[in-house]
Amino acid sequence: MVKRIFAAGMMITLVLLVCLGRLAWLQLLPGQAPVHAKPAGGWKRMAVVQRQRSLVLDTGRGDFIDRYGKPITGETYPALALFPIRKEGRGSRDQLAKLASILGVPLEQLEASWDEMLVPQFWGHIRGRAPLRLSKEQAEAIKRLQVEGARVLPYRNRYIDSFDAKHWIGFTSEHPEWLEAEHKDELESGKRSLAEQVGGSGLEKSLDSLLHGIGGTWVSYYMDAQNAPLHGLDMRVSGPHNSYYPLRVVTTVDLELQNRLEAYADQAGLTEGAIVVLDAHNADIAAMVSRPKLHPGQFLTSDGSEWVNHALQAVEPGSIYKLVTAAAALEYRVTDVRETFHCDGEYGKYGLSCWKDGGHGDLSLQEGLAQSCNVVFASLGERLSAEQLQSTAEALGVIGRVGWHKDRPFGPFTRPLRLLEEEEGGRLFVAHPLPRNGGVMAQSGIGQRDVRMTPLQAANVIVTLLHSGKVLEPRLVSEIRYASGERMVGLKTAHAPGHGAPIGGDTAAFLLRGMRAAVEHGTGTSIREGIWTVAGKSGTAETSKGGKSLNHQWFAGYGPVKSPRYAVSVLAANRAIGSGHQATKLFRGAMDIAAALEQERGAGTQKAPGASS
Numbered sequence: 001m002v003k004r005i006f007a008a009g010m011m012i013t014l015v016l017l018v019c020l021g022r023l024a025w026l027q028l029l030p031g032q033a034p035v036h037a038k039p040a041g042g043w044k045r046m047a048v049v050q051r052q053r054s055l056v057l058d059t060g061r062g063d064f065i066d067r068y069g070k071p072i073t074g075e076t077y078p079a080l081a082l083f084p085i086r087k088e089g090r091g092s093r094d095q096l097a098k099l100a101s102i103l104g105v106p107l108e109q110l111e112a113s114w115d116e117m118l119v120p121q122f123w124g125h126i127r128g129r130a131p132l133r134l135s136k137e138q139a140e141a142i143k144r145l146q147v148e149g150a151r152v153l154p155y156r157n158r159y160i161d162s163f164d165a166k167h168w169i170g171f172t173s174e175h176p177e178w179l180e181a182e183h184k185d186e187l188e189s190g191k192r193s194l195a196e197q198v199g200g201s202g203l204e205k206s207l208d209s210l211l212h213g214i215g216g217t218w219v220s221y222y223m224d225a226q227n228a229p230l231h232g233l234d235m236r237v238s239g240p241h242n243s244y245y246p247l248r249v250v251t252t253v254d255l256e257l258q259n260r261l262e263a264y265a266d267q268a269g270l271t272e273g274a275i276v277v278l279d280a281h282n283a284d285i286a287a288m289v290s291r292p293k294l295h296p297g298q299f300l301t302s303d304g305s306e307w308v309n310h311a312l313q314a315v316e317p318g319s320i321y322k323l324v325t326a327a328a329a330l331e332y333r334v335t336d337v338r339e340t341f342h343c344d345g346e347y348g349k350y351g352l353s354c355w356k357d358g359g360h361g362d363l364s365l366q367e368g369l370a371q372s373c374n375v376v377f378a379s380l381g382e383r384l385s386a387e388q389l390q391s392t393a394e395a396l397g398v399i400g401r402v403g404w405h406k407d408r409p410f411g412p413f414t415r416p417l418r419l420l421e422e423e424e425g426g427r428l429f430v431a432h433p434l435p436r437n438g439g440v441m442a443q444s445g446i447g448q449r450d451v452r453m454t455p456l457q458a459a460n461v462i463v464t465l466l467h468s469g470k471v472l473e474p475r476l477v478s479e480i481r482y483a484s485g486e487r488m489v490g491l492k493t494a495h496a497p498g499h500g501a502p503i504g505g506d507t508a509a510f511l512l513r514g515m516r517a518a519v520e521h522g523t524g525t526s527i528r529e530g531i532w533t534v535a536g537k538s539g540t541a542e543t544s545k546g547g548k549s550l551n552h553q554w555f556a557g558y559g560p561v562k563s564p565r566y567a568v569s570v571l572a573a574n575r576a577i578g579s580g581h582q583a584t585k586l587f588r589g590a591m592d593i594a595a596a597l598e599q600e601r602g603a604g605t606q607k608a609p610g611a612s613s
Contacts, residue, residue: 054220055081055120058156059197060213060240062247064169066255067286067478071160072169078139079131079155080123081219082114090114091147099150102141103132114149122155130157153219164262165294167309168253168285168420168476170202202309203249203476206421210247210412210480210488215240244482252284252478260593261289268586273571274311274455275590280564282493283463283472286594288456310573312403314424314452318541319372320554320569321447323461323511325380326369328392330507334383337365337510343375350439352378352446355540369514370522372538374446381445386434389444395503396464397471397496398426398457404475404494411489412480419476419491426453447541455569458556462536462567465511466558469502470495515557524555526581527588531595534559536568538584543574550574555587559595566594 063074080103090096093107100110103123113123122131134142139152158172165171174197196212199205217239261275270291277287292306329335345359354360354374360367368376381389393399403420406413429435430450443449456474464471472495479490515535518524523538536557543552556569568590572582 054218055083055122055153056216057153057219057237058217058239058246059158060216060246061158061172061197062207062211062213062245062249062480063158064203064249064251066251066253066258067284068254069250070255072251072253072255073158073160073163074156075160076154076156078134078136078152079125080134080142081120081151081153082117082123083120083149083151084114084117085149087111087115090149091145095145095147099142099145099147102138102145122153130159131155151219156217164259166202166258166288167290167294167311167422168202168288170204171200171294172197172204173200174198201307201422203251203419206417206419207249207477207480209414211249213240213246214242243484244486246483247488248481248483249477250479250481252279252286252475253288254286254597257594257597258287258289260597261287261590264589264593265289265291265586266293268582268589270572270582270586272305272310273573273583274309274313274569275586276311276455276459276569277590277594278459278463278474278567280463280466280558280567283460283474283567284478284493285456285474285476286566288476309422310571311455312420312423314426314454314457315552315571315573316541316543317447317451317453317458318539318552318554319374319377319447320458320537320539320556321451321453322369322372322377322445322539323465323515323537324393324396324398325377325384325389325445326365326511326514327396327503327507328384328389329365329380330510331392331503332384332388334388335365335380339365341365341368341373341376341379343368343373345375347375347378347442350378350442352442366510366514366517367522369511369537370517370520372518372523377445378442379445381441381443382438384441384445386429386436386441389441390428390434392503393426393428395469395471395501396461398453398461399428400425402426402457402460402471402473402496404473404477404491413489420456423456424452424454426457427451447539455571458554458569458571459567462556462558462569464502465508466564466567467508468505469508471502472496516561519557524557524584527584530588530592531599532560532565532591533562534588534591535561536587538581540581545574549577551577551579553581553583555581555583557587559591565598566591568594 064072066072096110097107100107103110124132134152142150142152159165179198199208199211204211217237220236220238257277261277265275273291275287275289276285278284279286288311290308290310294306340362342362343354343359345357346353352374355372359375360371360373363371363373363376365376390399401423403418403423405416405418407416409415428444428451435441440449444451460472460474472493475491475493477491480488482488512535515537518537519528519535524536527534534557536555539554541552541554543550553572553575554570558564558567568587570583570586570590572586575582
């Protein structure tokens, strides 16, 4: 009997030892992970992961600031995080009722939303909206309640409440297919995740390789298999803990000017088009407005035009291209400033006529520019060869793209960099070899037929003339800094390469005088009065959309005349034929807004700390 009891005891002891050994092996040894999971740390870590629910507090993505250091993206505020623990473990009904009252919602709504949760989430973080921002009083009241599974945590909101989506900033979204194609090695090493947000357009896209950073900050909340909280473990915050990240991108944009212009464009009824403001000293982009508004994740127009940055889209320029034609005519000596032209309203061929019934009579080249006479510039177009007009267009930076770029890797960038990837190239002719047809040249000379230009290029032409023909590349970013404030890399002001010999200083000065004459007594007299004295050139281009004939209305110029601060271009796209010239009005308004802001700042004495040469 004793022997049988002893034998049974030995068997039970052996079984227990085997079970304990198996459990120890599972907990302590790395084991072989399933192919789809690839866990690091073995089954011990996996056992812990299965008992926790994690929530992202901060993606670690870099932020943007304006030229004065004002945040454009990124803010941290207290928000309520809810973890999907079972109903019985959350607290008393009285506690939950008080929590609902603090949030301003019925108890039933709070309970229903919480019951539906499968993963942790911030309260109010649905359909792309940022979580509810808690006041200091709300946050303290929730903490005092001590509701299990509900925690007040710091949430990093990328797009701040006052942020109106901007095409040049762009947007972020999940794009696992792109990550797998472009960053396979980083995914396999764990440096990037298929679930992370990546840049979809604008600077968010062109600078994504740096903006994504080195990882996010997470909070983990521990629960058992029945979604009940594991008392004593509570929460754990994990992240990269690197003082150099996230990065900060210093843009050239004046955020206050940008916001005021956006509000003005909407108030003035700009439904489709753009306003571009460049710093006259170095072609830095101070503001860039595009309409329709960008609404990430939404399609609000039938043609999707809200996704297009109209400041970077090349369209027919019309009469503002007469600046290019006049420059070519002077550079190649097919005319001079003493020649007298005659306009009786009809060109006499190619179906061309002047916009003014009865014509302008006798007028000089400068008056032809001031009055935007089609007869003068169609005539000059025919006198020029296609090569001459093309060469001048290249010299003024309106062929191809003009935005800041690097053709080879530099600094932290392992690939060539173009800040404005969506920028379209300007063009003069489509046909190759270049045309020898008089009609083509006459129409091209007035900015019609195959001619295309972007509002960015139009503003940059003005900067080029102010710099006696030297073409600069409009820059949107001046430098990228570490979180500690130290500079990571600078993006210096650059002259546009490959644009051939610049036009002469005398030619540039003549064109500037012509733009002053246009406002003093020509087509721009309606905007003579304002804070600054301005100069510029208007344009109206024939176009069509959906089979309907329409006009693109343009104005490009600078101010103040005596000491130019900004070059501005305005495009009011696809306007009804015969409608008022909205672009001219918007130009005057944009200049007045810029002038008023300069006066508020003490006549421009505030230095942009982020701007570098």
